[in-house]
Every structure is written in C-alpha cells, then in structure tokens.
Amino acid sequence: MNPITDLCRRLRNNPTIAEKLLWKELRKRTAGGEKFLRQFPIFVPNVAGRKAFYIADFYCARLRLVIEVDGPIHLLRKDYDANRDLVMNELGFNILRFTNDEVENDANKVMEKIMFYLIA
Template sequence: MPKTYHINGVVIKANYLKLDYNPLLKERAKALRKTRNLPEVLFWMRVNKAQFYDLDFDRQKIIGNYIVDFYCKALGLVVEIDGSSHNGREEKDSEREEWLQNHGCRVIRFTTTLILEHLDQVMEELEEFILENYS
C-alpha cells in the first residue's frame, strides 16, 4: 500500500516514478549541494528532514541528464529556484521542463526574489500546487 500524506485534511498518495539518471553528473551535483546559494538554503531549511508535511526532499537531484534544485520522490515533484543564472536560458529551461513532464514529473518554479522576500508565500504556493496536482 503506498504511503499517504495529509495536507490540510486532504490525503495525498505517494506516486514514486522510476527515473534514470546520468552517473556522470554525480560530482557536479555534489559540488552544487556544497554551494551556499541563500535562496536555496532558505528553502532547504523549510523542507529538510521532512519538515514540510512529512515529505522528503532531495537537493540537486540528478534526473536523466539534468540536475534539478529540489526533488520530492514521493510525488515526482521538482522545485526549481530561478535566479539570474536562468536569464537568457528560457528556451533551455523550457526544454528541460518539457522533458521532466514527459517523464511524469511535475515542476513548480519560484524566483530567488520571491524566496528571499516572501518565503511564507512560497510555502503556501507549494502547498496549493500539491493540493491541486496530487489530490
């Protein structure tokens, strides 16, 4: 029986995806986890160790040939935090998001500014996204 999560009285069932990954990206993902990107650290502090509705998130997770900022395996949920490094990369980000969605993942994006200035709002939007897409 799949694990269930309870978010505001709504039962969410786990839906684990079988996703391949490129082992050649392991060192890059490890290096990214060691960087101290403030918006990512702030978000991580809210979801680390299943603090967000008992959901487990991974940082800098390899999925296929991509490294995503955060991944919740139980839901197949990718959380991307977009800062200035994404400027001019909209086409590549769009291709990446399409690939992830074609492999069963759902993707939600937040800007670094929103995380830095309105982290509580980010967490509320993440909760709403999960309720809308997984219940």
C-alpha cells in the same frame, strides 16, 4: 567518483541564499511530511538513445515533483528551461519554479504555494 555525483555534491556545498532558505524549510519535512532531496540528478533519454540528465534543485521522488529556484542565469536560459520543463513533464515530472527574489523576499508565500500543490 562519478562526475555527475561530484557536480551534484559541489552544487549542494555551494547553494545560493535562496536555495539555503528553501532547504531550511523543506528538510524539516514541514511540506506535507514529504521528503525532498536537493541537487538531485534526473536522467532522461535523449535523441541519440543515450541518457542525459538534469539536476533538480529540489526533488520529491514520491510525487515526482521538481522545485527549481531560478537565479539571474535563468534569464539567459529561458529556451533551455522551457525545453527542460517540456521534456520532464512528458516523462511524468511536475515542476514548480520560483525566482531567487520570491524565495528571499517572501519564503512564506513560496511555502504556501508548495503546500497548496502538495495537498491538491
């Protein structure tokens, strides 16, 4: 099987608590009736002309919306995340970021922010 597909499958099978909580809401299509996928690979061109990829925690293809749930590892990857967001924005993707703590401690507020984005 494709190594990228394998990686995405492993990530889907081992979600964080925050990812589980958010997926519980997004999978029901309560977010404006939109369909979301989780741990979805998004391919982007790189400088060498080859394709690179980023894995979106949650992705809505119709709106080109990526939702990221950032755990502690992201504190060490701020430059990487900022560059990733810049590249994806330039390619027409929109990114919403939430921390694990935001999702775990106030999932309703996170869903409100997502809904606000969807109806704006």
